[in-house]
Amino acid sequence: xxxxxxxxxxxxxxxxxxxxxxxxxxxxxxxxxxxxxxxxxxxxxxxxxxxxxxxxxxxxxxxxxxxxxxxxxxxxxxxxxxxxxxxxxxxxxxxxxxxxxxxxxxxxxxxxxxxxxxxxxxxxxxxxxxxxxxxxxxxxxxxxxxxxxxxxxxxxxxxxxxxxxxxxxxxxxxxxxxxxxxxxxxxxxxxxxxxxxxxxxxxxxxxxxxxxxxxxxxxxxxxxxxxxxxxxxxxxxxxxxxxxxxxxxxxxxxxxxxxxxxxxxxxxxxxxxxxxxxxxxxxxxxxxxxxxxxxxxxxxxxxxxxxx
Amino acid sequence: xxxxxxxxxxxxxxxxxxxxxxxxxxxxxxxxxxxxxxxxxxxxxxxxxxxxxxxxxxxxxxxxxxxxxxxxxxxxxxxxxxxxxxxxxxxxxxxxxxxxxxxxxxxxxxxxxxxxxxxxxxxxxxxxxxxxxxxxxxxxxxxxxxxxxxxxxxxxxxxxxxxxxxxxxxxxxxxxx
Numbered sequence: 001x002x003x004x005x006x007x008x009x010x011x012x013x014x015x016x017x018x019x020x021x022x023x024x025x026x027x028x029x030x031x032x033x034x035x036x037x038x039x040x041x042x043x044x045x046x047x048x049x050x051x052x053x054x055x056x057x058x059x060x061x062x063x064x065x066x067x068x069x070x071x072x073x074x075x076x077x078x079x080x081x082x083x084x085x086x087x088x089x090x091x092x093x094x095x096x097x098x099x100x101x102x103x104x105x106x107x108x109x110x111x112x113x114x115x116x117x118x119x120x121x122x123x124x125x126x127x128x129x130x131x132x133x134x135x136x137x138x139x140x141x142x143x144x145x146x147x148x149x150x151x152x153x154x155x156x157x158x159x160x161x162x163x164x165x166x167x168x169x170x171x172x173x174x175x176x177x178x179x180x181x182x183x184x185x186x187x188x189x190x191x192x193x194x195x196x197x198x199x200x201x202x203x204x205x206x207x208x209x210x211x212x213x214x215x216x217x218x219x220x221x222x223x224x225x226x227x228x229x230x231x232x233x234x235x236x237x238x239x240x241x242x243x244x245x246x247x248x249x250x251x252x253x254x255x256x257x258x259x260x261x262x263x264x265x266x267x268x269x270x271x272x273x274x275x276x277x278x279x280x281x282x283x284x285x286x287x288x289x290x291x292x293x294x295x296x297x298x299x300x301x302x303x304x305x306x307x308x
Numbered sequence: 309x310x311x312x313x314x315x316x317x318x319x320x321x322x323x324x325x326x327x328x329x330x331x332x333x334x335x336x337x338x339x340x341x342x343x344x345x346x347x348x349x350x351x352x353x354x355x356x357x358x359x360x361x362x363x364x365x366x367x368x369x370x371x372x373x374x375x376x377x378x379x380x381x382x383x384x385x386x387x388x389x390x391x392x393x394x395x396x397x398x399x400x401x402x403x404x405x406x407x408x409x410x411x412x413x414x415x416x417x418x419x420x421x422x423x424x425x426x427x428x429x430x431x432x433x434x435x436x437x438x439x440x441x442x443x444x445x446x447x448x449x450x451x452x453x454x455x456x457x458x459x460x461x462x463x464x465x466x467x468x469x470x471x472x473x474x475x476x477x478x479x480x481x482x483x484x485x
Contacts, residue, residue, distance in 0.1 A: 012472055015476075016469065019443060020447075021449070023373065024370055024373045026372070029376075030335075030339040030342050031342075033343060034338070034341070037344060040344040041344065044383065044384060047380075048384055048387050048391070049480045053475055053476075053479065054444065055417070056417060056422070056479065057425065057429070057441070057444075199419065199422050201422070216419050218417050218419065218422075220417055
């Protein structure tokens, strides 16, 4: 980075001024830029780095919320069927031992849980959640995928666990996926804080984060908020995703075992897969859509590039 | 003269944006060229037009500034894609499928880099860090920051320059690592 210091400082000033929402000196900026081709190069390199800053900045230090371990009643609504109610009565503080239990869905099945505070959990297929009868703030996604629509409570922020990480909501709709040692978080609205005690990364609406167990790297990126949790309406939206991950999603959503052969696992798919009640029909359409051969029968399918 | 669309009617706002685009086509094209778009300038302008007609209806306060900003963002998108393509060509260590993220645009950040960001922010001092956060994350204008923090406008400017310079340099050093 051997940049002319004057040029560097001028570019920096433009970047800072342009952050002002009311900035309107664009003609002056255009004139500055056009006077020397080197300016665009330096400006773009710096402005590009500036664009990543919000994703990099740890959240501002939060006043530590006093853990309010008041246990209220908790109601579950199972799917669209009649409410299956599990009311945990009131417990005194003395009896608050963890009493974990699991709620699971089979592949191809979905289920809606509604907590007593109004927080909704839309569970996708092949999903396991761990909850605690004595602690309504405890939710862990063990495996699978779910959309959390959290009713925010400043005094008692909603915290969930996934793959050893903690997600703290700040009033939110977000999708979490956990499979084969990888965790994906995508925030549609509001804000989630990833690992408030360690990395403390802010994820506002339109941001996603992916982390893989035992890897030091986190990936943070942008996503169209409207497509988050689109699986709830029978759509899977991909901006350029390896077929290996697409196959995992298909298995979970369609209730079948769909795998990508090694030869095509890394191929990227960009587009939308729609599926309705006709699961076999959805599989039949996959080949042309994904540009692969689909081999198999019944509930087991392989995406491959080999002719049968 | 039938195309004279009043800008102040919210339901005509999208049409208003289109009219401002058409009136300022040459200016925007020159801006893209100044940005180094070269022969691709017309293509980028076409891209901008597609965004204009796809823009959600609703009032746009400063239509020309809006268009300049959108054009500026398109050029930064191009810069990013070109860089990523160049990096992919010589960085095959990242091609393992599970390391690939599920989206087009992405930033890679390692845990120790987050720690470096934290140290850089601390090194700025609490006031500079707070002013920078309010400006960069909350989009508060400089003169509002001056009254909010009870300092002069030139102090705000100096703080922002120091903070942006440090963090932009840090972000760029991650790419070189």
